Amino acid sequence: MNAKLRMTHQREVILEELRRSVTHPTADELYERIKKKLPRISLATVYRNLEILSEAGVIKKLEISGRQKRFDWDPLDHDHVFCTQCHRVENIPTRQPPSLCVNAEQHKGYRINGIRIEFYGLCPNCQKPKSKKKVTGEKNMACTSCTPKGLSGTQRQVLEALANSPEACGSKDLAAATGLESKQISCQITALKNKGFVSSPARCKYEITQEGKNQLA
DSSP: OOOOOOOOHHHHHHHHHHHHHHOOOOOOHHHHHTTTOOOTHHHHHHHHHHHHHHHHTTTTTEEEEEEEEEEESSOOEEEEEETTTTTTTEEEOSSOOOOOOOOTTSTTTTOOOOOOOEEEOOOOOTTOGGGGOOOEEEEETOOOOGGGOOOOOOOHHHHHHHOOOOSOOOHHHHHHOOOOOOHHHHEEEEEHHTTTTTTETTTTEEEHHHHHHHHOO
């Protein structure tokens, strides 16, 4: 751990919640858990502290397939596998360091500092018929079988605001309608777009999709 990093109470709570997760939560998902212990904490504060902790090497930040950033309490080298359906992310044991390498002609003059291997597929839960899926243990992140209709409370707020708007609206309009912070709106829009519940018909304008309306039905 970086000796200059001050371990505040907020950071201790964030680390505690992260270590309790058997998967790799996003900042939004951690925020939903942490605010039960620290009701006055903001999403922006959770984001900022996660970035500080990852930059200090205390935790690891994962950027998998361009999706929302996730966080891993274990900073040691290891690879990950993610489910293309529910977006669950788990550790996968592989040989370290990886044996894959490139020769001088292939690396195009780059000085290679590391390698990241990404595994993907369907998790055991998503391979089962929907009627047989059961919720056990910790909730699967972003999995519709584990959260009511696959929406967090803040995501539902944003969707409802879009559903009530007669036209596409921007982040400021959504912030005014929901009372959420602009940064919260931005990350929720990203998550909802990834799920196919929100579309962007114009630059920085958003509207609810039919699939999103179905989630509110």
